[in-house]
Amino acid sequence: MKLLLKFNLVFLLVFAIGLGVSATIARDLLRSNAEAQVVERARLLMEKADVVSTYTAKQIAPLLQTQMNYHFLPQSVPSYSAMEVLGALGKSYPDYFYKAAMLNPTNPRDKANDWEEDVVNQFRKNDGLKEFIGQRDAPTGRALYIARPIRINDGACLRCHSTPDAAPKPLVDRYGPSNGFGWKTGEVLGARIVSVPMTVPLKEADHAFTVVMGLLAAVFLFIGGALNLMLWKLVIQPVTRLSALSDRVSRGELEAPEFTTGSHDEIGVLAESFGRMRKSLVHAMKLLDS
Numbered sequence: 001m002k003l004l005l006k007f008n009l010v011f012l013l014v015f016a017i018g019l020g021v022s023a024t025i026a027r028d029l030l031r032s033n034a035e036a037q038v039v040e041r042a043r044l045l046m047e048k049a050d051v052v053s054t055y056t057a058k059q060i061a062p063l064l065q066t067q068m069n070y071h072f073l074p075q076s077v078p079s080y081s082a083m084e085v086l087g088a089l090g091k092s093y094p095d096y097f098y099k100a101a102m103l104n105p106t107n108p109r110d111k112a113n114d115w116e117e118d119v120v121n122q123f124r125k126n127d128g129l130k131e132f133i134g135q136r137d138a139p140t141g142r143a144l145y146i147a148r149p150i151r152i153n154d155g156a157c158l159r160c161h162s163t164p165d166a167a168p169k170p171l172v173d174r175y176g177p178s179n180g181f182g183w184k185t186g187e188v189l190g191a192r193i194v195s196v197p198m199t200v201p202l203k204e205a206d207h208a209f210t211v212v213m214g215l216l217a218a219v220f221l222f223i224g225g226a227l228n229l230m231l232w233k234l235v236i237q238p239v240t241r242l243s244a245l246s247d248r249v250s251r252g253e254l255e256a257p258e259f260t261t262g263s264h265d266e267i268g269v270l271a272e273s274f275g276r277m278r279k280s281l282v283h284a285m286k287l288l289d290s
């Protein structure tokens with residue numbers, strides 16, 4: 001097998017292994033980066049929902065107390081305002097959503113659907129679970145969601161959520177007596193869920209992956225080309241010329257031209273040794289002739 005072929009086979013093998021390993025590492029790294037970014041975005045939205053809820057409970061609800069004696073104002077309910085604010089966000093960003101998904105909600109729009117019910121049940125089964133991160137295929141593409149359990153820890157919540165009799169009459173008039181009651185403190189009643197699209201970050205990660213791998217392959221090929229050229233210029237070409245010359249000398253063409261590489265590398269030293277050997281040979285032939 002020719003030297004250049006051997007060299008290129010080994011080089012291609014190293015190239016393939018190097019590219020394969022880098023591809024696995026780069027893909028994992030870029031994808032987990034994209035996922036971390038999406039999780040961060042989802043947490044931010046969850047925090048926003050918390051902030052809006054607290055604001056409503058602390059600042060809005062007390063202002064509406066008097067009017068609440070006549071008719072019920074959902075604007076005083078923390079989870080209502082969180083839903084309104086984040087729901088409005090969903091109008092400009094339809095792939096994002098926030099929901100207080102409940103098994104038995106006061107407002108039917110908060111009723112958990114199939115997959116949300118599964119998430120709620122995860123929290124019901126595992127009492128210590130504080131947060132759950134999952135992925136799903138939404139109609140608009142791959143989405144990541146963060147869920148946190150909803151419990152009531154404060155007995156004051158039961159005024160409106162225990163029985164229709166205990167609840168303010170305007171509330172029952174508005175929402176009816178059949179749902180949103182019978183909640184118990186400490187029990188997981190639902191889950192707050194934030195869902196954030198992953199399609200764009202994943203696409204960006206894939207694009208970055210293609211660019212990185214393309215660059216890596218280009219660098220590898222460039223190095224391969226340069227090494228081939230060097231191997232050809234520094235080793236193969238002088239060795240081929242030297243071997244052609246030795247052939248001529250061995251066939252008795254003693255007047256064949258001298259061979260020098262002009263350098264002092266190993267090939268240069270070989271050429272010099274060959275030159276000396278040839279001189280000795282010519283000398284020996286002359287001695288034999290005389």
Ligand code: HEC
Pocket residue numbers: 074077079080083100102104105106107108110150151152153154156157158159160161171175180
């Ligand atoms: C004054 C009555 C009242 C009190 C007190 C109250 N809630 Fe509610 N809650 C409501 C109403 C009404 C809704 C439905 C709002 C809507 O239309 O979205 C609601 C909705 C909710 C929801 C959203 C899911 C659903 O059922 O629609 C959660 C979660 C919730 N409440 C938790 C609590 C917690 C926790 C407390 C105690 C800190 C509490 N509530 C105290 C009246 C009350």
